[in-house]
Amino acid sequence: MAAGIVAAATQVATAQDFAGKTIDFTIPFSESGGSAQWANFFAPLLSKALPGGPTVVVRYRPGAGSTAGANWFQGEQDNASGLSIFGDSGSTKFPYLLGDPRVRYEYADWQPVLASATGGVVYLPPALGERFDGDMDDLKDEAYLYGSQGATTLDLVPLLAFRMLGLKVDPVFGVEGRGDGRLMFERGEANIDYQTSSAYIANVQPLVDNGSAVPIFTWGALNEAGEIVRDPTFPDMPSFKEVCEATEGCETSGVAWDAYKAFFVAGFANQKTIFLPKSAPAEVVNAYTAALNDIVTADGFKESANEVLGAYPQLTGAAAVEATKQATAITPEAKQYVLDWLKEDYGITME
Incomplete structure (x- = not known):
């Protein structure tokens, strides 16, 4: 299935090559919930679509309603390698919106490259x-x-x-x-x-x-x-x-x-987002954006995504940035x- 989805991928950002690298895809939850299903769906697709075909490994950092993992990722903001990505959820956005004192992360410091709706x-x-x-x-x-x-x-x-x-x-x-x-x-x-x-x-x-x-x-x-x-x-x-x-x-x-x-x-219209650290250079961001755009627009993606994630929008690039802005603001x-x-x-x- 994954091979079919990324078969139509175009050449991306030749200046960026992840060959032989391992990318840690961290989610701040246990491996038994919806975030695990989502991350494990996208991880092999990213592995095939990113330049050089890196290994993408899902890591779990549960605790404190996901704020523990998000606080950890905030410390990754000086990591410009592109080898650390993070997947949040509404459980991560809500404490931020409410001013929870456990929150030591700042969405403005993160670069969204994919925004996923769910139900x-x-x-x-x-x-x-x-x-x-x-x-x-x-x-x-x-x-x-x-x-x-x-x-x-x-x-x-x-x-x-x-x-x-x-x-x-x-x-x-x-x-x-x-x-x-x-x-x-x-x-x-x-x-x-x-x-x-x-x-x-x-x-x-x-x-x-x-x-x-x-x-x-x-x-x-x-x-x-x-x-x-x-x-x-x-x-x-x-x-x-x-x-x-x-x-x-x-x-x-x-x-x-x-x-x-x-x-x-x-929590749902833009529930899950893939982020890079703010320090990731433009060529890294562009490589991820191109790879994810190739994934979500490839023949067969909607059918395979519907079976696992449901029939929801998957936004990349500027659309992902705008969706994240809307989901992290409140009256x-x-x-x-x-x-x-x-x-x-x-x-x-x-x-």
Whole structure:
């Protein structure tokens, strides 16, 4: 598959040659979640598309909701070799947006070369899932346990959505990745979960197929007008917006909705990004940009990506830079709403 995707690659940046080199592709999560699926999809394609055919190895640095790995990468900003790249997630962007004191990284110091959108699916055990009929009204009296990386990670989106729907969800904080949350669900230690699209396709669809999980809705996707619509990877599932509209007390306008949408954009519309250190010279950046552009425009890429990642945009070059700028900015009103909610519900303050 990989050979077919990069067969059409054009000659790139002859001044840059990675022959015989090993590139470390670091992601700040465990190897059981969606980021691992994403990174391991792109790593062999990059290996074939970059000049000289280097070995691209995915490294895992989980901890502190991904801020530990991101702080480590901040220390790589003087590394101009092009042999260290980093993949973030919404769990990395959210603490940055909220002013989390654990954050010692600065997105302005990083050079984005690929921006990937994704989606996510919420699912329940069969006994609860069979009661879902398009709204959550009949499921509000249940007590839910949810394995969470932390309220300021990518889990901010589901926790806020559950609150808006009026669900009584008790998060069990401290899991290292969404894959660990899924394992809690499989062991019966949690009775509500969500996974990003790539992890859902790989690890949850088999549970659905064998009758041990029931999907109920997706987070949706953004259309060209900036509106939340059904996820193109799961067009038969309602979006959170649809379920919210159908559920008593859940509103799709006002400050809560604005806050939800802001973090949905940062967490899903541009969820994962590949970065080089700021010190990487222009020829290195150009080599990566050309290689990634060749990958995502090659014949067969969309079909193979859909099978693993879902049907989402993969942006390179200037488009990746602009998408990253949008995903790492937030209005003061949305930020304050979330800060107030985190303090009220979880006792979390950004101090």
